[in-house]
Amino acid sequence: MIIGFTLNGKKATVDTRPDRRVVDVLREDFGLTGVKEGCGTGECGACTVLVDGEPRLGCLMLAVQMEGRDLVTIEGLAPEGGLHPLQEAFLECGAVQCGFCTPGMVLAGSALLKRKASPGRAEIREAISGHLCRCTGYQKIVDAVETAAARGGKKEETE
Amino acid sequence: MKEVFLPGNLEELWRALEREPAPRPYCGGTDLLVHLRSGKTDPDALVCLERIPELSGVREEEGGLWIGAATTHARLLDDPLVRARLPLLARALSTLGSPPVRNMGTIGGNICTASPAGDTLPPLYALDGEVELRSRDSSRRMPLRRFITGPGETALRPDEILAGVRVTPDGTYNVHHFEKIGIRRAMACSIASLAALLRVSSSGEIEAARLAWGSVGPTVVVSGEAEQALLGKRLTRDVLEDAAERARKAVSPIDDVRASAAYRREVSGNLLLRLMEHRPL
Ligand SMILES: Cc1cc2nc3c(=O)[nH]c(=O)nc-3n(C[C@H](O)[C@H](O)[C@H](O)COP(=O)(O)OP(=O)(O)OC[C@H]3O[C@@H](n4cnc5c(N)ncnc54)[C@H](O)[C@@H]3O)c2cc1C
Ligand code: FES
Ligand code: FES
Numbered sequence: 001m002i003i004g005f006t007l008n009g010k011k012a013t014v015d016t017r018p019d020r021r022v023v024d025v026l027r028e029d030f031g032l033t034g035v036k037e038g039c040g041t042g043e044c045g046a047c048t049v050l051v052d053g054e055p056r057l058g059c060l061m062l063a064v065q066m067e068g069r070d071l072v073t074i075e076g077l078a079p080e081g082g083l084h085p086l087q088e089a090f091l092e093c094g095a096v097q098c099g100f101c102t103p104g105m106v107l108a109g110s111a112l113l114k115r116k117a118s119p120g121r122a123e124i125r126e127a128i129s130g131h132l133c134r135c136t137g138y139q140k141i142v143d144a145v146e147t148a149a150a151r152g153g154k155k156e157e158t159e
Numbered sequence: 160m161k162e163v164f165l166p167g168n169l170e171e172l173w174r175a176l177e178r179e180p181a182p183r184p185y186c187g188g189t190d191l192l193v194h195l196r197s198g199k200t201d202p203d204a205l206v207c208l209e210r211i212p213e214l215s216g217v218r219e220e221e222g223g224l225w226i227g228a229a230t231t232h233a234r235l236l237d238d239p240l241v242r243a244r245l246p247l248l249a250r251a252l253s254t255l256g257s258p259p260v261r262n263m264g265t266i267g268g269n270i271c272t273a274s275p276a277g278d279t280l281p282p283l284y285a286l287d288g289e290v291e292l293r294s295r296d297s298s299r300r301m302p303l304r305r306f307i308t309g310p311g312e313t314a315l316r317p318d319e320i321l322a323g324v325r326v327t328p329d330g331t332y333n334v335h336h337f338e339k340i341g342i343r344r345a346m347a348c349s350i351a352s353l354a355a356l357l358r359v360s361s362s363g364e365i366e367a368a369r370l371a372w373g374s375v376g377p378t379v380v381v382s383g384e385a386e387q388a389l390l391g392k393r394l395t396r397d398v399l400e401d402a403a404e405r406a407r408k409a410v411s412p413i414d415d416v417r418a419s420a421a422y423r424r425e426v427s428g429n430l431l432l433r434l435m436e437h438r439p440l
Contacts, residue, residue: 018163019205021192041193042260043346054233054262060192061263064163065207108258129345130257 005066008032008076016063023047023058025066026073034074034103038132045131048104049073055104055111055130074103077110086110086148095144097135104131109145118149162204169213173295175206176318182206184320186229187263189256190272214267214322217241223327225291228267228320232279233258235266244328247282247354250337254278257346267321273307276374280307281354282337284371284379286326293322300325310377332356332367334437338430339373342417349374350418353430357389363439365389375410375427382409385431394438403428 004013007030014029026032026049038044040059047058050072078084086109089095096102105128112119112127119127124145125138133141164175164182175182182204185191194200208214208229215227217238224240232252235241242249255261255269255278269279270290280303288303292315303324306314315321334357341347352373358366368389372380388402412423 017160019161040196042189042256045257045259048259055259056263057189057259060188062163062188062192062205062207064165065188065209067165126345127258130259 001064003063003067005068006070008072014063014066018062018064020063021059022049022061022063022066022071025063026058026071032073032075036100036103038100043132044101045104045108045128046101048107048131050107050111053111053114055108072107074106077106084110085151086113086145089144089148089151090141093140093144093147095136095140101131101133101135105133105141109141109148112145113149117152119145121146161202164204164206165210166206166208167210169211169293172206172208172211172320176295176320178204180204181317184208186265186268187231189260189264190268208267208320214320220325221327223325225323225325226266227323228270229265230267232256232261232264232266232269236261244330245282245286245326247285247335247337247356248279248326250335251278251282251339251352251354254337254339254341260346266324270303270306270324271313271315271321273309273311273313273378275310275376275378276349276352278339278349278352278373280379281352281371281373283324283326284381285354285356285369286328287369289325291322291325292316292319294318294320298322304379304381307378329356332358332369334359334434336434336437338433340426340430348417351375351412351423351426351430353427353433355431355434357394357434357437359394359437359439361439363393365392365394370406370431372406372410372427372430375412375423377411380410380427382406384409394435396432396435399431399434400428403431406431 001018002015023037026035035058036046038046042060048055049058052070108128124142166172180203183202184206186208214229217226217240236252269277283303290306292299336355339352340350354371356369368386384405385402392398407424407428410427412420414420
């Protein structure tokens with residue numbers, strides 16, 4: 001079936017089986033390999049995609065559910081040729097090691113900063129609590145979200 | 160390949176459900192798609208309920224609140240009516256899964272999964288929630304306590320869906336307490352949980368009590384005995400220990416990967432001791 005949606009700010013269509021998982025469609029048909037598959041069962045957050053601005057899990061959503069929605073993956077978060085303020089902060093704070101969790105962490109962090117410009121550390125921890133990181137120990141990820149918030153990451157965000 | 164239908168209203172849903180074989184309803188997919196992957200279930204076709212306006216949202220009705228089955232946990236947590244009138248449910252929802260799971264998962268999915276560990280169930284039992292079941296030609300209501308007939312089992316007929324749940328909160332309860340024991344704070348399936356509603360008079364006497372435990376029996380456990388033990392008493396350690404002993408007798412927990420039955424039994428009682436914190440000053 002043909003499914004029409006918005007992908008990283010542009011109109012997109014895909015002709016596919018309705019029962020494929022969103023993580024597979026985005027990776028295989030659109031080459032968006034920033035959408036990772038860790039567990040495939042909702043536990044790790046690596047497959048996170050913003051759907052109408054909310055973090056959702058690509059491994060627990062079927063292709064047909066993309067119809068009419070606005071999807072943003074890590075590839076679409078930054079302005080052309082630049083970095084999102086949160087990505088800058090991740091780099092500076094050393095919040096990235098192997099990088100497997102990073103797309104999900106950054107998308108979760110960006111959704112939080114849209115809801116709340118200056119979250120406390122407890123709120124940041126809560127916002128990333130559905131995302132597993134096997135490398136960093138989380139502190140530097142929390143530091144990075146805090147740093148971006150302090151710089152008003154919200155204002156610079158591209159819509 | 161499975162057909163997946165995405166009806167935009169009830170009429171389209173009824174038409175989809177008339178197909179042979181009838182597609183299996185799902186909403187957030189946070190239980191169903193996990194079971195699909197593990198091969199625990201393998202329906203021929205699916206119908207997703209997320210786009211049906213008649214099944215979602217919260218409204219005041221008959222002096223209580225009607226909550227659409229397809230309302231996500233995140234939306235309920237943001238809802239002013241839920242926050243003001245159902246603080247017990249809100250507390251339980253805030254412990255459920257993780258932010259992305261709450262953005263997808265729904266209250267209807269939690270109820271129909273009928274897991275003893277379903278976090279919305281103890282509050283909905285304590286609040287005497289009532290489910291509304293609909294098919295093209297019928298609409299019926301029944302208490303949630305009757306709807307859930309066993310672990311993973313409900314009274315839903317094949318042609319029916321859960322449309323919503325109705326709760327009439329009794330504003331005279333002044334203690335709204337929910338606690339869940341898990342292995343970690345986020346994304347932890349419950350080992351044991353307690354939902355408690357109490358009415359404590361200004362002089363400190365317990366005038367009414369509703370208690371419901373999750374994860375310590377095949378379905379949610381209620382104990383009239385433990386409730387009785389509190390009535391007319393004060394929130395002292397001795398009174399709560401007495402109720403706790405009765406609770407430990409009422410539960411029928413199992414051993415599983417998360418905890419032993421013995422631990423669950425012990426902690427079911429201990430969860431009551433926390434109510435001491437609600438003693439009027
Ligand atoms: C990582 C992770 C963590 C989780 N943590 C928790 C937790 O802490 N606590 C907890 O309670 N649960 C937890 N869950 C389970 C799940 O998220 C919840 O039970 C959720 O509420 C299910 O809702 P859903 O809409 O996603 O259900 P779905 O998966 O869409 O459906 C679940 C079942 O209900 C049926 N169904 C759904 N809606 C209807 C309807 N309206 N009418 C008829 N049948 C219907 C489906 O056929 C299916 O059998 C977790 C899941 C994951 C993946
Ligand atoms: S791959 Fe989706 S949550 Fe882990
Ligand atoms: S940086 Fe390796 S998993 Fe987070």
